[in-house]
Amino acid sequence: MKAAEPPVPGLRQPGERPAPGPADGVSVPGVATPSSTGSTPSPAGAGIRGKRNAGALLPYLLIAPAFVAIAAVFVWPLIKTVIMSFQDVGRRELWTGDPAPWVGFEQFTNILGDGEFWDVVWRTLLFMVACVVATMGIGLFLAQAMQRMTNWVRLALTGALVAAWSLPLLVATSIFRWFADSDYGVVNMVLTKYLGLDFRGHNWWLDPKQGFLMIGAVVVWGAIPFVAITLYAALTQVPKELEEAAALDGAGAAGVFRYVTWPVIKPVFQMVATLSVIWDFNVFGQVFLMRGNKPEPEYNLLGLYSYEKAFESNSFSQGAAISLITVLLLSGVAVYYLRQLLKIGEVE
Amino acid sequence: MKRKLIAAVGAATMMASVAACGGSGGEAAKDPKDRKGTLTVWLMVDAQSTWPELVKQANTAFSKKYPGVKVNVQYQQWADKTKKLDAALAGDKFPDVVELGNTETMTYILNGALGEIDPKKYDNSDTWIKGLKDTCSYEGKLYCVPYYAGARVAIYNKDMFKGATGSDTLPTTEDALTKALDKVQSKYGKKDKAFSALYLPGRYWYAAMSYVAAYGGQIAEYDESSKKWKATLSSPEAQEGIQHFIDLVKKYNHGDQTKDEQDHANVMANEKAAMLYGNGWEAGSVVDGNANGNPKLKDKIGTAGMPGPNGKALPSFIGGSDLATISKSENQDLAEYWISLFTNEKSEAALAAKDILPNNTKQLEPLKSKASTAPIANAVPDAWFTPIAPGWAAVEKKETIELMLLDILKGTSVEDATKAADAEIDELINEAS
Amino acid sequence: MSVTAPTRPGPTPAYRPDRKKKSRHVYNVVGLVAFVAMAFPVYWLVVSALRPNQEIRSYDQKLWPDSVTLDNFQRAIAAPNFGTAIQSSLIICVTAVAGAMLMATIAAFAIGRFQFAGRKAFMIVLLVVQLLPPTALLIPLYLQLNELGGLNEYWGVIVVYLVSTLPFATWMIRGFVVNIPKELEESAMVDGCSRMGAFWRVIFPLLAPGLAAASIFALINAWNEYLLAYVVLQDNDKYTLNVWLMNFSTSRGTDYGALMAASTLIAIPVVVFFMLVQKKMAAGLTSGAVKG
The missing domain is CATH 3.40.190.10 (Periplasmic binding protein-like II)
Structure with a gap:
């Protein structure tokens, strides 16, 4: 059976409207459906023609506020970042307005030639992949489970997800830091007291693998609500009938998921996954706060590394260069995301 | 230049x-x-x-x-x-x-x-x-x-010292102090494996450098002829001081030895330590219920000069x-x-x-x-201070000394660790930051 | 959206109901385990807020508090500038969220309904804004606000929050715009409404779920932001709640009890808002994207 076409019609929110015909999003203002009212033809035509000219401008007017706001706030800082990365700006230049010397590609060659930088990049990639896989895996699993659990269980779980989502990073991280503490941490207490393992005084930070397990826990815990709730909503759009029919046709659980469920939730899944990649790649606060505001070098991730170069080594230019490199590294993902974005733009 | x-x-x-x-x-x-x-x-x-x-x-x-x-x-x-x-x-x-x-x-x-x-x-x-x-x-x-x-001074639990040694005043020499600490440890540490007679966290670099100063060492020296700062943590005096500090940490700290001093007040408020080496005001934090302290310990916490090696007081930061x-x-x-x-x-x-x-x-x-x-x-009079060097702030932000102490606790020899630290400090200390 | 219809007694060939029942138990167990894992840190926040300070980091941790006190809440409320911080947070968040929703909606309308040159470029701009590491942008952003005169002003912070949520909001609302049947809009137009008029009267109400979904993102984003607010706002009575929270840390240590109590209080408005729009949001999040 071919169930790959997303069974779109279940767009519940605008309500019971049957949405006739393919939703051909491209609206051509001139060809208003003559159907309904039999209004006087000629003046209306003139009116619409007049509107067509205005219509050419209208989209620009509509994006203008957003565009202006983005440009006013972000465009110049962005350009400034690029300029700074080709200069050597330290505190003195920043404060006195003294012209900063131009150094060409020196910042970039310095960074790219620094062994530590590449260690940081690999570590960041690894951490990001692990976090994204865990977040998306658990999120998807929970979303599917939520469909199948008793109502009150689902309500309780949704409540917990919501509450977790609303905690400020600072607070959530402090709490996880206590959990992981060697002397008074709840993790060690539970492992020792309830599971009979000897974890008394165990320090989770000495070995960065264990340390990143703890940091990953905060990151994943903090991201699951968004992923689970979103995917749950996506799953509710999968038509029950199709699933049941597929099951009757002898498709196993995996088959049903592969041919019925996945095609429906795919766009949402991709979107959420891409955002997770971006967020987890730029993780900063969780590491910084978990390590008591002074992370050891083996806990350096890209976000921290660029921060450290900018503020602690007094080279705002290096910080700028690193963030531009980060953007380039992310642009692989970005291109994918963009294609999704544009493709969707085309489809209508 | x-x-x-x-x-x-x-x-x-x-x-x-x-x-x-x-x-x-x-x-x-x-x-x-x-x-x-x-x-x-x-x-x-x-x-x-x-x-x-x-x-x-x-x-x-x-x-x-x-x-x-x-x-x-x-x-x-x-x-x-x-x-x-x-x-x-x-x-x-x-x-x-x-x-x-x-x-x-x-x-x-x-x-x-x-x-x-x-x-x-x-x-x-x-x-x-x-x-x-x-x-x-x-x-x-x-x-x-x-x-x-x-x-910084010694902050101690008078009741515990009295219970273990019969006196609630802190000994004034380090020899007498270690003897007293041994008694405290054996009395209160028997039941409680996490009890530390002296809670000296391993990454507490202000304390470690106090021992360096006690032996006549320092973090870095200014060389008039070359107009440059040079790190001296691997000098024999400094190494001796660091070794002394590490020995104390290993002997008396029965909590996590790799922490820094952030938990001071909490450890003492929970009666998991009989003594700290901390800022004078931390004695107040230990008993202040609004600052993670334990009001029940009021009047039981005393402060005293910290005895150091060689019969002298420990120079404070x-x-x-x-x-x-x-x-x-x-x-x-x-x-x-x-x-x-x-x-x-x-x-x-x-x-x-x-x-x-x-x-x-x-x-x-x-x-x-x-x-x-x-x-x-x-x-105050024989206190020490960090080098007044252009790049000192960068050294502190890199946590060179803390990480050096951590390496030593993890097993690197004092000699290797101090040499590595010196090299890192030399790179940073002369550059304005 | 309505909760999935519970076991439909209809004509469905009752295929192995036993197994279904059993699997439901399994999923309930999964749900409860997940509930505990997600809720435990939140529970710990509340428990810590209710504990006397010295017990919070006790060496003898218990999973439930021995003694309960409201002292921490009293200290939190009595701390200087609590009132002004609430006011600042409300002003900043309400304006930023409302502004972002308004701008995102009309921008979404443009890219969802029109083909025009520059549309792709605009979408690329939306994307790039999200890619930059926020900490690296701090200084350039600060200098930009300095140029614009937005330092120590609410609007300086508002504008940055607004812009940083615009891409996601635009993206999400666009999904709703394209799903609204064209005929609806056109019939309204023929009735004499202008295009914009049609939009406001007919379509806007249909976007509600999308707006709800986008606004919760914008709200959490703005409500929980700390660094930019701290650096840009200088007068203490302009500090937002998250900045005010940091006042519980002094050079003499952190008053964790008060910090946790204050955090509990601060989280409440977000949870309430979330509860209000949560149902609409679950609907909103996808019908936009699934369409793709």
């Missing part, structure tokens, strides 16, 4: 700021009653939570002379203050007066951010505590005003805060006047009354005979 350049640029900005002063000199010449505007003061949040009345006092006195000038005190937070200041100095909304930790001042002096001050305008400036004054001096000029100081004016500010005269009020003899006396060390030795003297302050006050 770079140093010279920095000095030259520093001089240039000084000129500029003098010129700016000249501009407002016209203003300054006016009757103070006619001065208008706002004086923005950045103080750390401690002033708001612990001595707000001092701020009020200074503001009241200030507006008597300058009724038209509004003083806007903005309290800053420890976590990201320097980031905020770095940003503010790049823009137009910078403060006129700023409080800086005494290890932070050098970065700002070297980059021309702070205005020169005239010590004659301040009470007791001839007896300012050296450890603080040094952090304000650069090439013979002064760029900030000492505000308050802090020194001298911490503290300074107040500075911003060189770009057009209100430098007002800023200096406000600082002089805020650090005058009366204000410093009020701080001393809260068992905080005043900025000068004259007012320190009486504290030496007051029971609650004698240990901290006595720790």
Whole structure:
């Protein structure tokens, strides 16, 4: 059976409207459906023609506020970042307005030639992949489970997800830091007291693998609500009938998921996954706060590394260069995301 | 070379700021009653939570002379203050007066951010505590005003010492102290594996460097001939001190040895330690229910001078805060006047009354005979301080010394670890940051 | 959206109901385990807020508090500038969220309904804004606000929050715009409404779920932001709640009890808002994207 076409019609929110015909999003203002009212033809035509000219401008007017706001706030800082990365700006230049010397590609060659930088990049990639896989895996699993659990269980779980989502990073991280503490941490207490393992005084930070397990826990815990709730909503759009029919046709659980469920939730899944990649790649606060505001070098991730170069080594230019490199590294993902974005733009 | 350049640029900005002063000199010449505007003061949040009345006092006195000038005190937070200041100095909304930790001042002096001050305008400036004054001096000029100081002492649980040794006074020599600690450990540590007779966290580098100082070592030396700083942690004296510190950590700390000193008060409040080496005021935190302390221990916590190796007291790190004016500010005269009020003899006396060390030795003297302050006050004269070097702030931010201690605890030999640390420090310490 | 219809008694060939029942138990167990894992840190926040300070980091941790006290809440409320911080947070968040929703909606209308040159470029701009590491942008952003005169002003912070949520909001609302049947809009137009009029009267109400979904993102984003607010806002009475929270840390340590109590209080408005729009949001999040 071919169930790959997303069974779109279940767009519940605008309500019971049957949405006739393919939703051909491209609206051509001139060809208003003559159907309904039999209004006087000629003046209306003139009116619409007049509107067509205005219509050419209208989209620009509509994006203008957003565009202006983005440009006013972000465009110049962005350009400034690029300029700074080709200069050597330290505190003195920043404060006195003294012209900063131009150094060409020196910042970039310095960074790219620094062994530590590449260690940081690999570590960041690894951490990001692990976090994204865990977040998306658990999120998807929970979303599917939520469909199948008793109502009150689902309500309780949704409540917990919501509450977790609303905690400020600072607070959530402090709490996880206590959990992981060697002397008074709840993790060690539970492992020792309830599971009979000897974890008394165990320090989770000495070995960065264990340390990143703890940091990953905060990151994943903090991201699951968004992923689970979103995917749950996506799953509710999968038509029950199709699933049941597929099951009757002898498709196993995996088959049903592969041919019925996945095609429906795919766009949402991709979107959420891409955002997770971006967020987890730029993780900063969780590491910084978990390590008591002074992370050891083996806990350096890209976000921290660029921060450290900018503020602690007094080279705002290096910080700028690193963030531009980060953007380039992310642009692989970005291109994918963009294609999704544009493709969707085309489809209508 | 770079140093010279920095000095030259520093001089240039000084000129500029003098010129700016000249501009407002016209203003300054006016009757103070006619001065208008706002004086923005950045103080750390401690002033708001612990001595707000001092701020009020200074503001009241200030507006008597300058009724038209509004003083806007903005309290800053420890976590990201320097980031905020770095940003503010790049823009137009910078403060006129700023409080800086005494290890932070050098970065700002070297980059021309702070205005020169005239010590004659301040009470007791001839007896300012050296450890603080040094952090304000650069090439013979002064760029900030000492505000308050802090020194480290032994903080101990009198009941526990009495229970184990029969005496609730702390021994005055290290030999006697270790004997007492052994008794305390065997009495209270038997049942409780996490109990530490002396809670000395392994990454507590201020303590480790105190032992270095005790053996006559130091972190780095200034070489007059090459005009350069050179790290000396791998010198025999320094290595000896570090080894001594590590031995104490390994013997007496039965908690997690790889922490820094952040948990001090909590450990003692939970009666998991009989003794700490900490800032004088931490004795208060141990019993303060609003600061993770345990009010039940009130009256049971004592302070005393910390005995060090070779029969002498352990030299303490001298911490503290300074107040500075911003060189770009057009209100430098007002800023200096406000600082002089805020650090005058009366204000410093009020701080001393809260068992905080005043900025000068004259007012320190009486504290030496007051029971609650004698240990901290006595720790001041032979205190040590971090190198007044252009790149020291970068060394601290890199946590070179903390990480060195951590490596030693993990098994690296003291010799290898100190050599590696020296190499890292040498790379950073001469570059202005 | 309505909760999935519970077991439909209809004609469905009752295929192995036993197994279904059993699997439901399994999923309930999964749900409860997940509930505990997600809720435990939140529970710990509340428990810590209710504990006397010295017990919070006790060496003898218990999973439930021995003694309960409201002292921490009293200290939190009595801390200076609590009231002004609430006011600042409300002003900033309400304006930023409302502004972002308004701008995003009309921008979404443009890219969802029109083909025009520059449309792709605009979408690329939306994307790039999200890619930059926020900490690295701090200084350039600060300098930009300095140029614009937005330092120490609410609007300086508002504008940055607004812009940083615009891309996601635009993206999400666009999904709803394209799903609204064209005929509806056109019939309204023929009735004499202008295009914009049609939009406001007919379509806007249909976007509600999308707006709800986008606004919760914008709200959490703005409500929980700390660094930019701290650096840009200078007067203490302009500090937002998250900045105010940091006042519980002094050089003499952190008053964790008060910090946790204050955090509990601060989280409440977000949870309430979330509860209000949560149902609409679950609907909103996808019908936009699934369409793709």
